Amino acid sequence: MKYQENIYSRLFNWGKLLLPAKSIKYFPPSFVLRDPIIHQVEKAMNHGYEVAVVVIDITNLHRIKQQLEARGFLDYIRFLKKSFRATLQSLDASNDILAIHDYNPNGLTMYIKWQQGTECLALLDGLLKKIIHNVERAFCESDSVPPVFNTGYMFIEKKYTYLNDAIQTAYELALAMAHKRSDTEFNKLVHALSNIVANKSIRLLAQPIMDVETNKIHACEMLTRGPEGTALENPLQLFSLARQTKFLYELEMIVLEKAFEQIQQTKWRHNIFINFTPVTIGNPRFVKDIKSVIRRFHGISPKKITIEITERDSFEGLEHFTNNIKVLRMLGFLIAVDDTGAGYASLNSISEIMPDIIKIDRSVIQNIDKNSVKESMLKGLLLIAKEVGSIVVAEGIESAEEASVLSKNKVDLAQGYFYARPTSLSNHLQIS
Structure with missing residues (x-):
């Protein structure tokens, strides 16, 4: 923004060069000697987090500037930044926000770290809606002209040689x-995704879900990848774009069809977990479309398929969701709830859905062998599962020590890199 240098000269002094990057995450100056944003992003990615770049575009900023005198516009921008800062500091997820700055000419840019995989997308959507709502409310309570926001986000790829390039591409x-x-670039992205959907050019990998007692494969979860070697190979990029362009339903139904194809081709005899968002399950077309797939692959029993309700989308307000779940059960499908233990929302989902399978979130399992509170949480979730009549799957097992805690507490099933990394379903036939 043209006012940027004036604002920085008032709000910052260059002595902040000596401060830790995390202490200047709210509207840092554009340092010459170091960039605190790159430092924070690199640190987060080195610790295994995914980092999303979020652009908050103010579509009526030019009109607002025309309506205000120069001094009034500076005051407006100060109030805008103050509102964002107060909102971000009040959030439970404030520690996950690496930085927010106003280097781009028509809005703000945030960098947010996430520990989860594709299930974080619903959380990100919800967080952005909450931030925008709170800032809009702050303007409604003042006499200022309300800004009009558009948002977009993309995750930073980890394959780039230079992190600066990866950040710039995501931005x-x-x-x-x-x-x-x-925007031309947007149209290119939509065209690429529409081609993927039209040609069904996705790949599925399978990660085993192990029986903790016998250490044998009980099932496999199907994991999606975009076309190899493309920008949309990464599932986070693929599903981020799908959510923001309304292709999510078509993409998830292609995953279902591809999973049935692989079961048929490999003659896989164990259970298969397939991920669906509540939005897809609540779609009025869902039951008709899933019945069509069953008829096409009539030799595959729905009893061998677990519909895993993934991401932390709320299913409130989804008119067809509850009825569609009932129909799925009538057809023979098993129902699983993902991310249990990650928050109240997932526990509420259990009471509403009464799932056949409960998947315990990685946040509970990580370093559980060193944390007695986490083990107590596990025991509590096992009691809930027993009350509901659900089988328990512990996710994200990465060490023998974590696995031993599961065995000690008689957890039914487990999944994670300690047992096996995702690969083609046919590769698991030899050890199943």
């Missing part, structure tokens, strides 16, 4: 998402 894609139809 440009996020900006394209925020600009949407008027």
